Amino acid sequence: MQETTTINNNFKSEEYFINMGPQHPATHGVLRLLLTIDGEIIKKVEPDLGYIHRSIEKMCERDSYQQIVHLTDRMDYLSSHINNEAVCLTVENALQLEIPERVKVVRTIIGELTRIASHCLWWGVMGMDVGALTTYFYGFRDREMINDIFEETCGARLTMNYNVPGGLMWDIHPNFVNRVKAFVKHFKTKIPEYDRLLTGNVIFQKRTKGVGVLSKEDAISFGASGPVGRGSGYSCDVRKYHPYSALDKVTFKESLQTAGDTFARYQVRIQEMWQSLSIVEQLIDNIPEGEHRVKTNAVIKLPKGEFYQKVETARGELGVYVISTGTKNPYRLKFRSPGFSNLSLLNHIAVGGKIGDLVATMATLDLVIPDIDR
Amino acid sequence: MTNEALQKLISSWFPNPEAGITPEPIQVSEGEGIAEPQEPINPSLLEFTEEGSQFLNVSVKPENLHELMTQLKASNETSFDYLFCLSGVDWGTALGVVYHLESTTYRHSIVVKVKTEDREDPNFDSVCDIWRTAEFHEREVFDFFGIKFHNHPNLKRLFLTEEWDGFPLRKDYVDEINMVIK
């Protein structure tokens, strides 16, 4: 650790470094932040990454396209289904496969449930980061219900790997529809409770309003996406601009806030939960009958060329960029992960705040470290 | 704007001074997704293609990169203000960087590609003064491909340690202990 002393305006001001992480409770994983602090005020934040980098992009270059899908579970594990979907959509678009409507609808429902589950966890952790520990358990209670739905249909709770290029691994479980309906009914009573417990709380509002302000121009320039971008009034919902799966058949509102502070990002996520619920409700009653999978070749070879697919994960825009040379492996596969771009703006919005502000800001960036350290 | 209109506009920014004279043969390495241009004489310093990609692809020489990027962002007709993906690619013989750009006002996209044959000391201009997100993405590319970016404020390894030997995402990288090759 270095020590520096700077002298400004004849006042001796001692800045010092502290290491936040890699085992710090607020960094939600193994992220290390090198903080330059003057008293309590943050002067500089420098992230140090790579503690769990597995080089998934390199692994993809040797794996077949079916095998790549399960690796994406391990990136942003909170939106694993959407990550899987991104890879599958890339492959399907490249092969120009006609995907059955049933698959599209089921993918969208599970994708939106994933988003709700991710936001539930985020809400719990957000509360915990600002000091209200109870929210964590309430958030997890609701998330468990979704995880049970997933487990029944996909067999796993977190790393689901339910998508395969060409459709879904299995058809949905017979209980799926009823369980989802029960969850929607349950969760509609819980979001208002979230609001009463945390959103309306005067301490919480004081902690988050005007903290970590990100302007719209900066949001675009920093490549912010997802709720981080939308909290700054930057309309960036991939589901609106480049709809995929069954998202072109549903109506939903893109939740936008203009303040750009921590509270705005918080509210965007709360509204997103409502919107996701409404998408699920629109689709759950009319899942079309049909095949759950189209047959693909055992060895999938993508045509020569470049393919790019964007999806909206719970954290923002995930891009899959495949360069294919016509073989069974991709020549180069790049994941444009939302967390990576969102992390890059942390220094910009955290400087000038206090340590407590940094923690609250980081909570609304909703970083998942494996997503950054791919 | 449509891809044709974009192509017309952007190519007019960089007129080829040698247009009319026999153009240099363009090196196409193996495994590259870009075909040779159709016209025998390219009126622009840039090469455009839409083959094998859903976007309009522009290939640019390293010395023109920064100027082109500045124009793409600043021009009112293009206003590519959102750099949504910046990837390093090892083309086998050449190293390159691929920029995916989108305009948040017009919602059109473009892909800019730049490459260099120099594998020992590959150099490009940094674009992080144009899009600030490039700062981290360029560090990532530097970390995994060893491509250096001029004028980058903080170009050092991001994921790997300073003493890491080699650049893992290059095709010729070998690590017999940790890499499992099927």
Place this chain on the structure above:
Amino acid sequence: MSIIEMVLIALVYLGIFSVAGLFLVLLERRVAAWFQLRIGPNRVGFQGLLQTMADALKLVSKELTGTEKADKFLYNLAPYFVIITALMALGVIPFTKDFQAFDINIGIFFLIAISSIGVIGILLGGWASNNKFALIGAMRSGVQTISYELSVGLSLLTMILLTRSLQLSEIVEVQKNGWLIVQGHIPAIIAFMVFMIAGTAETNRAPFDMVEAESELGAGFHTEYSGMKFAYFFLAEFINMFLIAAIATTVFFGAWLSPFGITESIPWLGVFWFLLKTLILVFLMMWFRWTFPRLRVDQLLTLEWKYLLPINLVNIVIMAFVVWQNLIIQF
């Protein structure tokens, strides 16, 4: 009182309250669990009653670790500062008419004085551990305790206008005509609210747990403490919480007096009433802790200097007016 007697009483108090503190920890854990849809510790002993005993035993047997360049003397001294002051303050609390170890005529004053010594221990601990997180925690603690001391003192002063005595036994005596919170009505209720907020802040509990703030500072001032020394800090926190509740009970809710004098004929039941009232207040503090987010350090000071202190000062004037005009409600 002879020296031997004093030592004996001290030892008895030490024994009782160390164990009582452990049960307070257990209570906190169970209450937290019930707030959070959990069950809480229920394995060790009947319904987990021995859980914290087991934890204490574990902490005693743990290795004491510390940082390399810590100021060893101060580092070791700090936990004792905290635990001893917490236990000392218990000496003047009137549990029932005869169950009060030390009835001095400046009782309230003594309590305020002793409770502000505890912060020195925290400051020392944070400073001497040679850890920056601990140092930040300790500095926050200093800022926080010095500010909130004012509110604690002033809100108690408001009530002393009513009792006209600092001696705790006399304060209880006054309340035979109605608890002070009833006697003093509006200003007393305001004083009680201010006292509870400031008291929570004094004990460094959520929502004022800036000192520990586990999502910001890891563990704050006791980051580098382990084993028994950590246990001292931990126990002191709970005893302090008990103390704040006990002071509130004594000053606002008639200490060991039963409601409407229903059990006046059985004096030893006073302990029951005292503990009941105290635990209700302790529960209130736990309820705060498991519901509210934490304040930021500057907001903490804003709350004190811009809200609590002016309210308090006005409240004293109102109380003085109430006493002067004899608007007291007495039965």
Place this chain on the structure above:
Amino acid sequence: MSYFSNIFYGIKTLLTGMRVTGKYFLNSRKGAITQQYPDNRGILKMFDRFRGEVIMPHDENNEHACTGCQKCEIACPNGTIEIIWDRGLDEATGKKKKKIDQFVYHLSLCTMCGLCIDVCPTDAIEWGQNFENSVYDRTALTRVLNKPDSKIRPGVED
């Protein structure tokens, strides 16, 4: 005046929050979401599709359905499955035929992606519901899925 309305608004929101947690406190008896895990083993049932480990079901004649086609081995991203195969005489036809000697499954490498079960043409392997996989020795995680002396069920062809 906003000074006082701020205070009252603040206190109101705090009390609203306390009402939420207070409600849960009063209902804590029935609302607890804790799973008392080792105690509830008896009633703990995993979902049918739960991915615990890969198993190879054998019928009462000690016969399985694995033809040794090695499709699962190729599909596996991690090298979890190794099939040691042999050529043996087929009793029915008298021709030489590929059969498995050992179906080795390294649980410690498995990521539970399900690709092997997905590609299996004869449904010889499937998901087991066991999730208590901790062992004292790492080698215990390497398993041979076909039972000793088991053979392929007649009629199963690839």
